[in-house]
Amino acid sequence: MTSRRTTTLLCLGLGLALAxxxxxxxxxxxxxxxxxxxxxxxxxxxxxxxxxxxxxxxxSDDGGAGLRATRSDxxxxxxxxxxxxxxxxxxxxxxxxxxxxxxxxxRFEPGxxxxxxxxxxxxxxxxxxxxxxxxxxxxLGRGCTHLRVEHVHRVENPGARVVFVPExxxxxxxxxxxxxxPEDVEGFESLLGTAGLERQGRRVxxxxxxxxxxxELAFGYGQPLGRETFxxxxxxxxxxxxxxxxxxxxxxxxxxxxAVESEGPxxxxxxxxxxxxxxxxxxxxxxxxxxxxxxxSRAEVWLELDDAALDVNQRVEVVAPEPLPGGDAPLLCLPVxxxxxxxxxxxxxxxxxxRRDPSGDLALHGPLPEGPTxxxxxxxxxxxxxxxxxEASFDRNLPLLSxxxxxxxxxxxxxxxxxxxxxxxxxxxxxxxxxFGVEASERVELALRPSRARRVGGRWASTGFALLAGLAxxxxxxxxxxxxxxEPVESSDPAERELRALERARADLEEDLETGKxxxxxxxxxxEELEARAQSLRAERETRARSGHAxxxxxxxxxxxxxxxxxxxxxxxxxxxxxxxxxxxxxPPA
Numbered sequence: 001m002t003s004r005r006t007t008t009l010l011c012l013g014l015g016l017a018l019a020x021x022x023x024x025x026x027x028x029x030x031x032x033x034x035x036x037x038x039x040x041x042x043x044x045x046x047x048x049x050x051x052x053x054x055x056x057x058x059x060s061d062d063g064g065a066g067l068r069a070t071r072s073d074x075x076x077x078x079x080x081x082x083x084x085x086x087x088x089x090x091x092x093x094x095x096x097x098x099x100x101x102x103x104x105x106x107r108f109e110p111g112x113x114x115x116x117x118x119x120x121x122x123x124x125x126x127x128x129x130x131x132x133x134x135x136x137x138x139x140l141g142r143g144c145t146h147l148r149v150e151h152v153h154r155v156e157n158p159g160a161r162v163v164f165v166p167e168x169x170x171x172x173x174x175x176x177x178x179x180x181x182p183e184d185v186e187g188f189e190s191l192l193g194t195a196g197l198e199r200q201g202r203r204v205x206x207x208x209x210x211x212x213x214x215x216e217l218a219f220g221y222g223q224p225l226g227r228e229t230f231x232x233x234x235x236x237x238x239x240x241x242x243x244x245x246x247x248x249x250x251x252x253x254x255x256x257x258x259a260v261e262s263e264g265p266x267x268x269x270x271x272x273x274x275x276x277x278x279x280x281x282x283x284x285x286x287x288x289x290x291x292x293x294x295x296x297s298r299a300e301v302w303l304e305l306d307d308a309a310l311d312v313n314q315r316v317e318v319v320a321p322e323p324l325p326g327g328d329a330p331l332l333c334l335p336v337x338x339x340x341x342x343x344x345x346x347x348x349x350x351x352x353x354x355r356r357d358p359s360g361d362l363a364l365h366g367p368l369p370e371g372p373t374x375x376x377x378x379x380x381x382x383x384x385x386x387x388x389x390x391e392a393s394f395d396r397n398l399p400l401l402s403x404x405x406x407x408x409x410x411x412x413x414x415x416x417x418x419x420x421x422x423x424x425x426x427x428x429x430x431x432x433x434x435x436f437g438v439e440a441s442e443r444v445e446l447a448l449r450p451s452r453a454r455r456v457g458g459r460w461a462s463t464g465f466a467l468l469a470g471l472a473x474x475x476x477x478x479x480x481x482x483x484x485x486x487e488p489v490e491s492s493d494p495a496e497r498e499l500r501a502l503e504r505a506r507a508d509l510e511e512d513l514e515t516g517k518x519x520x521x522x523x524x525x526x527x528e529e530l531e532a533r534a535q536s537l538r539a540e541r542e543t544r545a546r547s548g549h550a551x552x553x554x555x556x557x558x559x560x561x562x563x564x565x566x567x568x569x570x571x572x573x574x575x576x577x578x579x580x581x582x583x584x585x586x587x588p589p590a
Contacts, residue, residue: 026066026067027064027066028067029067029068029083030066031084032083032086034084034112035113035115036079036091036115037114038054038079038093039075039077039118039119040052040076040095040121041076041118041121042076043120044122044123045123048097048123050075051071052072052076053071053096054070054071054094054119055068055093056070056091058084058091058092059090060089061089068083072095080093085113087109089108090105093106097122098123098124099166099209100164100209102119103119104117104118122161123161124164125159125161125163125164126164126165128173128175128176131156131157131163131177131210132239133155133177133236133238134155134238135153135242136179137151138151138232139152140246140284141246141328141329142225142249142250142328143222143330143359143363144333145225145333146358147224147225147286148220148222148357149221149223150220151179151217151220152217153177153216153218153238154216155214156213156214157211159212162209162210163176163210164196164207164208164209165207175205175206176206176207176208177236178234178235178236179235180202180232181204181232182202182230186222186223186224187220187356187357187358187360190218190219192217196209223358228283228285228286229282232280232282233278233279233280234274237273237277237278238274239273240270240273241270241274243257243268243269244266245266245267245284246267249329250286252282253285254269254283255281256281257269257271257280289329292330292332294319294332295319295320295396296318296394296397296399297399298317299314299394299398300314300401300402301401301402301403302314302430303405303446303448304405305383308383309380309381309382309388310380310381312340312379313378315375315376316332316334316375317372319371320369320370320373321370322370324368325366326365327365331353331365331368332375332396333357333362334361334394334395335361335392335393335395336360336361337390338360339381339382340380340381341380342380343377343378344378346376348375349364349377352365352373352375385450386449387410389446390403390446391444393441393442393443394441395441396440397439398437399437399438401435403432403434404423404430405431405448407431410431410448411450412431412446413447413448414433416435416442416444417433417435417446418433419432419433420434506527
């Protein structure tokens with residue numbers, strides 16, 4: 001499997017590079033003491049091997065890729081120098097003649113520094129009459145909401161030339177391979193060796209290039225799990241057809257196919273000699289399965305909105321009661337909103353067997369260790385000047401969902417989430433919402449839109465910024481000429497300090513209402529809480545005054561408030577607990 005994946009990645013990387021000029025910004029191949037000398041050979045037209053671009057593509061074990069380009073001389077010879085001879089690096093050197101890429105794969109033997117490569121190129125043969133469709137394997141798997149179907153077709157070119165039908169000549173021509181898909185196919189994707197593969201409706205056609213010898217083509221798609229029976233059509237026929245599926249996940253039945261005795265986790269059905277144009281009916285009934293033991297404990301979603309996109313960072317904590325091995329059926333499904341792009345995942349998430357479900361969701365197949373695991377992913381959703389909408393759902397009950405939104409001047413609207421106090425970081429403020437007891441498949445929605453103040457700011461940004469900069473400069477110049485107003489002395493009475501803090505909070509609340517950050521309903525609720533606390537503090541102060549227990553005067557060595565934010569400080573404080581500024585010196589004795 002590793003070798004097949006490496007070859008696929010190499011062919012993909014080289015194919016993409018050969019499809020266009022090698023970009024100057026592409027990373028170079030690993031450097032070292034070795035060199036590669038080669039010769040491009042065209043048996044029928046030797047002149048076609050001269051002055052063509054030759055690319056050297058490298059793939060390291062860690063997934064790092066590099067690319068270097070040169071051109072062949074008048075005799076078709078080329079050379080690459082100063083490259084690594086590490087045996088863990090796989091190289092592919094290739095050239096293109098017309099639309100057909102040709103290449104050779106190699107590694108350096110331990111201790112060697114020279115490698116010789118011959119690339120045989122040829123003009124394509126457009127006639128597919130000699131191509132043979134040898135066998136086809138259809139593999140079934142269980143996804144989140146869909147049946148996963150993977151086709152592997154083996155085709156053979158017995159000739160000495162590459163068979164390829166150019167795009168401009170395909171109208172009315174016979175493809176090298178043709179398959180008719182079932183109805184309601186979703187999430188179609190090419191998997192292996194499928195350059196030249198096209199899908200038009202229910203028809204999948206392969207036009208080459210098909211190199212001399214045998215070649216495998218693979219593609220996949222999904223069907224809703226509720227559709228157990230489906231049909232496949234083979235316009236060209238196939239010498240042998242096999243159906244495979246995990247025996248503990250499906251019950252298979254196909255009138256045209258017979259069961260094959262086999263050991264291991266896969267059940268197999270097989271038939272020989274599928275005639276051209278024959279349609280084969282298949283039935284895959286999912287067997288009852290136990291509920292996944294994986295439990296979701298909580299989830300956090302971090303959002304940031306700009307005029308072009310909504311950035312989403314999502315983390316879900318799941319807990320396994322015991323080590324869970326990897327398997328075909330998903331242990332956890334992560335729905336992904338429609339329109340999401342730029343999907344990225346943490347290394348831990350990828351190592352937990354992450355796959356893309358045909359429905360577009362993500363599926364975690366394991367293995368997972370005992371205890372908690374953090375599943376982290378990020379993506380972007382489209383947004384406009386009017387805002388964006390975020391929607392979250394989970395495939396199992398979730399005790400706690402936290403949503404944190406970077407406060408860039410936005411208004412949020414939601415029915416399911418309730419608002420909490422904002423969270424402050426070193427340089428940001430995040431609006432905070434929570435939902436408890438989110439049920440499986442329940443949709444939690446949050447609509448975000450720019451506030452009125454932000455929209456005005458964006459409208460006047462070009463002129464307003466210059467105006468504010470000028471006023472700020474003027475203020476800076478005039479400050480030394482003005483007499484500075486004395487700072488208010490902070491009371492030593494804790495109740496009095498809290499009352500002043502409540503007054504500041506109430507002023508902030510009114511500003512949030514005016515700028516559109518708070519809707520009237522939330523504003524009224526928060527204001528009521530602040531006023532209730534203020535009345536309680538005033539009542540305590542009056543009771544204390546009537547009883548004759550006045551607050552003692554501050555001692556001579558009591559510290560003055562913080563010079564930066566005016567927060568009261570204690571004798572034991574070395575730094576302000578609010579803003580972190582160094583504490584002022586103690587007041588001199590009276």
